[in-house]
Amino acid sequence: MNINEPLTLLGGLTPETFMRDYWQRKPLLIRQAIPGFKPSLSIEDIRELVTREEVESRMIWRDAKGWHMAQGPFEKLPGPRKKNWTALAQSVDLHDDATAELMHQFRFIADARLDDLMISIAADGGGVGPHFDSYDVFLLQGVGKRHWRISQQTDLSLEPGLPLKILKNFQVEEDYILEPGDMLYLPPHVAHDGIALGDCMTLSIGFRAPTQATLACGLLQAANDQIMANLGDCSGLYAEPALPGPVLDETYKDPGTPATETPARLPEGLINSALQAVSAVKFTPELAERFLGQWLTELPEAALFDPPEDPVDLFELSLPAPGCLVLDRCTRLLYRNDSLFINGDVAPEPASAALRSLADARRLDLNSDLATTLTPEERCMLTAWVEDGWLRYST
Numbered sequence: 571m572n573i574n575e576p577l578t579l580l581g582g583l584t585p586e587t588f589m590r591d592y593w594q595r596k597p598l599l600i601r602q603a604i605p606g607f608k609p610s611l612s613i614e615d616i617r618e619l620v621t622r623e624e625v626e627s628r629m630i631w632r633d634a635k636g637w638h639m640a641q642g643p644f645e646k647l648p649g650p651r652k653k654n655w656t657a658l659a660q661s662v663d664l665h666d667d668a669t670a671e672l673m674h675q676f677r678f679i680a681d682a683r684l685d686d687l688m689i690s691i692a693a694d695g696g697g698v699g700p701h702f703d704s705y706d707v708f709l710l711q712g713v714g715k716r717h718w719r720i721s722q723q724t725d726l727s728l729e730p731g732l733p734l735k736i737l738k739n740f741q742v743e744e745d746y747i748l749e750p751g752d753m754l755y756l757p758p759h760v761a762h763d764g765i766a767l768g769d770c771m772t773l774s775i776g777f778r779a780p781t782q783a784t785l786a787c788g789l790l791q792a793a794n795d796q797i798m799a800n801l802g803d804c805s806g807l808y809a810e811p812a813l814p815g816p817v818l819d820e821t822y823k824d825p826g827t828p829a830t831e832t833p834a835r836l837p838e839g840l841i842n843s844a845l846q847a848v849s850a851v852k853f854t855p856e857l858a859e860r861f862l863g864q865w866l867t868e869l870p871e872a873a874l875f876d877p878p879e880d881p882v883d884l885f886e887l888s889l890p891a892p893g894c895l896v897l898d899r900c901t902r903l904l905y906r907n908d909s910l911f912i913n914g915d916v917a918p919e920p921a922s923a924a925l926r927s928l929a930d931a932r933r934l935d936l937n938s939d940l941a942t943t944l945t946p947e948e949r950c951m952l953t954a955w956v957e958d959g960w961l962r963y964s965t
C-alpha cells in the first residue's frame with residue numbers, strides 16, 4: 571500500500587496523515603468512506619452466523635428492567651417487531667473472505683495491532699449503550715442508519731452492577747447519523763453511543779493493544795522457555811527451536827557453611843544465588859521478538875482451515891509459473907529481521923525477501939522475479955502450508 575496516496579477510505583487523507591493527526595488522538599467522521607458500500611453479508615447472514623458454535627457472539631437488549639446481555643450461540647433472535655436489541659458477532663473476518671479483505675484495507679496499521687472485524691445487527695432503538703472502549707475502532711455503517719453520539723469527557727465512571735459497561739454520566743458533545751458507507755473513527759476512551767434507526771448493521775474494525783503486564787509476563791515466559799530449552803527440556807511453549815541463552819545447569823554449592831542454630835531461616839547464599847542466576851538471562855530484542863512473534867500469530871479458536879483435497883506440490887512447478895499463492899484468511903504471518911512466525915510457531919525457514927513479501931502482501935505472484943528466488947527448502951515449507959490449508963494456490 572502506498573501510504574502517501576490519499577484514500578477515499580480516510581476521507582481523502584493519506585494513511586500517513588491519518589496516522590500522524592488522528593490515530594490515537596481524535597475522532598474522525600468520514601462520509602462515504604466506501605461509496606455505495608454493500609456488506610458481503612446480509613442481516614440474515616449474521617442472524618445465521620450467531621447460531622453457530624464456533625462464532626463468538628452476544629446479544630444486548632434494554633427493557634423496563636434495564637440492560638441485559640447474553641452470550642451466544644443463539645438458536646433464534648427476536649422477531650421483526652421487537653425493538654431495542656442488538657446482536658454482535660465477533661471476528662467475522664475469520665468466517666468470510668470478503669470481510670477479511672475489507673479488514674485488510676486497514677493494513678496501513680501493523681497486523682500486530684489489528685484485532686478483528688465485528689458485525690452487529692440491531693432493531694430500531696438497539697445498541698450497546700453509552701460506553702467507552704480501551705481500543706481504537708473504525709465504525710463502518712453497513713445497512714440502515716445509526717445515530718452516533720460521542721463525547722471526549724474525562725468522567726468515565728460506570729453504572730455499577732450491570733452486566734455490561736454503561737457510562738454513569740454520558741455528556742453528548744457531538745452527534746451524527748451514519749448511512750451505509752459512512753465511517754466514524756474513535757480513539758480509545760472516547761465515550762460513544764450508537765442507536766439504530768430502524769434495522770441496522772454496523773461493522774467495527776477493532777484493534778488490540780497489550781497491557782504492560784501482558785508484555786512483561788510474555789517476555790518472562792519466553793525467558794523461562796529459553797532457559798528450559800537450553801537445558802535440553804523442549805516441553806516449553808516457546809522452546810523450539812531454542813534461542814541461544816545461558817545454560818543454567820550448575821547446582822547450588824555451599825562448602826564451608828557454618829553449622830546453624832536457626833535451621834528455619836532461609837540461607838542468604840541461596841537468595842544471592844537465585845538473583846545471580848537470573849542476572850545471566852538477557853532480555854534482548856530477539857527474546858521479545860520470539861514472544862511477540864509467537865503470541866501475536868497464535869490462532870483464535872474460531873480459526874478453522876479447510877485443507878485442499880489435491881494440494882499443489884511447489885517442487886513440481888518450474889518457476890516462474892502462472893498463478894499465485896494467497897494466505898488463507900485465518901493465517902497469521904509476521905516477521906522481524908530473519909525470523910518468521912506463522913500461526914503460533916516459528917517458521918522453519920528464515921524470512922527471505924520472497925517470504926517477507928508474502929507476509930506483507932498476503933500473496934506471492936508465482937510469475938514474479940521474487941518467486942524465482944524461493945529455495946527448495948522454502949518451497950518445501952510452502953507446500954506444507956498449502957497442505958494444511960494455511961496457504962492457497964490459485965491459477
Ligand code: SIN
Nearest residue numbers: 690697698764772774
Ligand atoms: C456496535 O453497536 O456495533 C458497535 C459497538 C461499539 O460501540 O463498540
Ligand code: CO
Nearest residue numbers: 701702703762
Ligand atoms: Co464501542
